[in-house]
Amino acid sequence: MKKETLVNEHVYGIVPSRRLGRSLGVSPIPFKTCNHSCIYCQLGRTTRMLNTRTNFFPHEEIIDEVRKYVKKIGEEAFDVVTIVGEGEPLLYKPFENLIEKIKIITSKPLVVITNGTLLMKKEVREEIGDSDIVMPTLDAWDEDSYRRINRPHKDLHYDDFYNGLVEFSQNFKGKVWLEVMLMKNMNDSYTNIRRLGRRIKNIDPERVYINVPVRPPAEKWVEVPDESQIKFARDVFKAESIEKIQKGDFSSLEEDALQGVIQIIKRHPMKESEIKQFILSMKDENEFHKVLERLNNNSNVEIIDKDDQRFFRYKI
Numbered sequence: 016m017k018k019e020t021l022v023n024e025h026v027y028g029i030v031p032s033r034r035l036g037r038s039l040g041v042s043p044i045p046f047k048t049c050n051h052s053c054i055y056c057q058l059g060r061t062t063r064m065l066n067t068r069t070n071f072f073p074h075e076e077i078i079d080e081v082r083k084y085v086k087k088i089g090e091e092a093f094d095v096v097t098i099v100g101e102g103e104p105l106l107y108k109p110f111e112n113l114i115e116k117i118k119i120i121t122s123k124p125l126v127v128i129t130n131g132t133l134l135m136k137k138e139v140r141e142e143i144g145d146s147d148i149v150m151p152t153l154d155a156w157d158e159d160s161y162r163r164i165n166r167p168h169k170d171l172h173y174d175d176f177y178n179g180l181v182e183f184s185q186n187f188k189g190k191v192w193l194e195v196m197l198m199k200n201m202n203d204s205y206t207n208i209r210r211l212g213r214r215i216k217n218i219d220p221e222r223v224y225i226n227v228p229v230r231p232p233a234e235k236w237v238e239v240p241d242e243s244q245i246k247f248a249r250d251v252f253k254a255e256s257i258e259k260i261q262k263g264d265f266s267s268l269e270e271d272a273l274q275g276v277i278q279i280i281k282r283h284p285m286k287e288s289e290i291k292q293f294i295l296s297m298k299d300e301n302e303f304h305k306v307l308e309r310l311n312n313n314s315n316v317e318i319i320d321k322d323d324q325r326f327f328r329y330k331i
Contacts, residue, residue, distance in 0.1 A: 046331060052166040059317070065168070104127065131153065191221055193223045195252065197227050
């Protein structure tokens with residue numbers, strides 16, 4: 016019998032996560048399609064700024080990939096299914112079809128990672144109502160800070176975004192885990208942390224996670240805050256801090272090692288050491304050096320040195 020080769024455009028991983036464990040990723044949107052262009056985004060600047068929800072791909076195409084992927088690796092290989100994408104996943108429509116069908120395929124918790132902007136729409140709040148965990152982001156406390164940090168689509172405004180986030184959190188039956196990206200000289204002063212704290216209190220999420228830009232951000236001048244500010248924010252937000260790069264093994268069903276790396280770095284930049292671990296789990300040291308050379312010569316791969324580490328991320 017001929018061996019089936021899986022071609023994965025929408026499903027990737029397993030990706031290790033400090034918050035979620037072993038995550039099987041699902042991307043329902045094209046590369047770098049978003050309604051924000053955040054200064055800290057680890058995928059770089061947004062190349063397709065969009066605020067209109069679209070059926071980018073037939074949901075059957077995405078679900079078929081998920082079904083085959085889960086069948087191949089088994090449910091024991093991952094802890095959660097995460098719909099996240101290479102931008103804002105809630106731009107995909109109709110979203111409820113993805114949730115409904117994925118929940119038939121696997122009993123593992125379904126997580127939606129979103130910037131939260133589209134939660135102002137009732138239809139969106141209803142479409143993701145059956146997900147288990149929703150992880151929105153809040154880095155700003157007013158219109159000015161929102162435009163400086165998140166650089167939103169021209170039709171988006173802070174009050175609409177924030178009020179939608181509050182309304183969703185108050186009515187969602189699952190868990191809301193809020194993420195805050197803390198950055199030096201952007202939102203880490205004592206005053207601004209208190210402002211954010213008041214905003215977070217109204218949302219009343221089950222958990223708050225503080226991130227800092229440990230992987231290369233979209234703008235080189237974005238920096239990690241001082242430890243004293245991280246600690247202060249942790250106390251004010253009653254938050255958990257995940258300021259270190261997560262540890263764990265990346266994996267993929269791609270038989271071609273290079274394509275396996277590409278599929279991951281489209282959604283999650285990798286350190287050279289992570290790429291080496293990933294390839295050695297499939298191939299040998301010689302293959303690692305071949306892949307590294309091809310990555311270095313690939314015009315769609317950006318190589319960035321940060322904090323004595325080399326990172327690889329995808330670009331177009």
